[in-house]
Amino acid sequence: MDNFDKRIKQIAKDENWEIPNEIDNNISKLLKNIEEPKTVRKRPLKVAILVASLSILTITTAFAIENIIEYFNYNKNSEYISSKEELETFGSVVSLTSKDKGIEFKLDNISVDDNYINIFYTIKGEKSIDEYYKDHSTGEKHKEAKYANPFINLEVDKIKLKNLVMQEYEAVYTSENELKGMQRINVSKYNIKNNFNLKIYTNEIFMQKGEWTVSTNIDKSKAITETRKYNVNKNIEIKNKEYSVTEEKEFDVTHYLNIDKVIISPFGNEIVVKEKVDADFTKLDAIAPIHLDSKFALVDENNNYLEIVGKGSIGHDSTTNGVTNSFEFKLKDKD
Structure with missing residues (x-):
């Protein structure tokens, strides 16, 4: 198979094909797993191998896109101080859910550096937002989305972070019973390790008392390279x-x-x-x-x-x- 590999590379050289090293290496790996044909027709075989290699690279690249924050698709007028691109570059998809009292809290994305923990979540209730906030005596309906955000508590490696300030927060209603929200929480006074366990919890959503908790491991080392x-x-x-x-x-x-x-x-x-x-x-x-x-x-x-x-x-x-x-x-x- 080594001779076959050399012949393919010679074909590329003779016809002035420029093959990047990454594709070249993939060709060699592919060839090791197939039988050597009795005849080699230059162009079809070469094109087929290159297409296969390019397909592998395309799939790999697609999987490299880890963090798409849906929130910004719903709130086109977001005034969040950090850009969508920064939050996606230094963040990750979490997709963890906690449910209580007929209300689901889903942590969608999280982006962390030494100064801030940025969290993005979806809250969905079994009833409409109007019903949760309805004042039967006045007929007043739901709160503005921003103020329907729950107060978030944080624990880092099982230690509660005290005196947190929700320095920036937004939200948008995406249906009659669903809210997508985000919070930017200042943690600069704490010395948090690059790799840590983060627990996020709250005991009230849409004025309903309950217990909602999600926990995940965080790696902020990528943001540290820019800090x-x-x-x-x-x-x-x-x-x-x-x-x-x-x-x-x-x-x-x-x-x-x-x-x-x-x-x-x-x-x-x-x-x-x-x-x-x-x-x-x-x-x-x-x-x-x-x-x-x-x-x-x-x-x-x-x-x-x-x-x-x-x-x-x-x-x-x-x-x-x-x-x-x-x-x-x-x-x-x-x-």
Whole structure:
């Protein structure tokens, strides 16, 4: 069969056929599994083998298209901050279902990087949406689709992620009893491994109490290749005055800040800041720990102000008066 293989390649050379290496290798593999014919008619045999090889490559390519997000086919006016192409490139199809109280929750797709977990799902009820939300006293009908999204809880490797912020969310009704939704959840303050188990669950859908849970293994290593992560760990002190409505007076307060990390990733850019305050802070109003967002700006090395487009992942520890905030910002230049 080796001689036959050489003859086929010589035919290609004589007639100036250019055969890519991948197809060339496939020809050799195919020829090993067939008997050597007594005669070789150049063109028909060569064309047949090339067609067979091209067919194999076409099938392989088709299977390589893993992640098609149906949601965008239904919501043509989506304003989601991440593009459909990015979400499909760094995501995967899940297709896991949980059903309770006559309502089915199906996790369709998921896209993850170091800053965000983007989930896409379909919710289908046995009754119409109008029936689930119907107020018999007023005749009011269903909620706007966006606000019919359930509150999602997450566990990573069996550890619950606390103080999650659904920073961006959308939904669209696709029939009288079905909704397709999406949520972008900020996880930048957590250090999540590249490969992990993710559990997604909720206890209320369409105002119905129940238990819906799906669990899947996630590999975010593809997104990590496009991510730049900087562990800054820089401490800063800021002294200023805070006014307490309760005490009706001002207090001198020192804010102890730690610039924890900066993450530039496919689904957004985040700076994570930890903050503690001195003892006098305990006399202030509860809202004071989250005032940082109104008292700073981000500037690059060329003195360009960077737009802060969102804040999330708020976590307050009442015992230390500490808080962890993350701030999403836009870059003037990716480099």
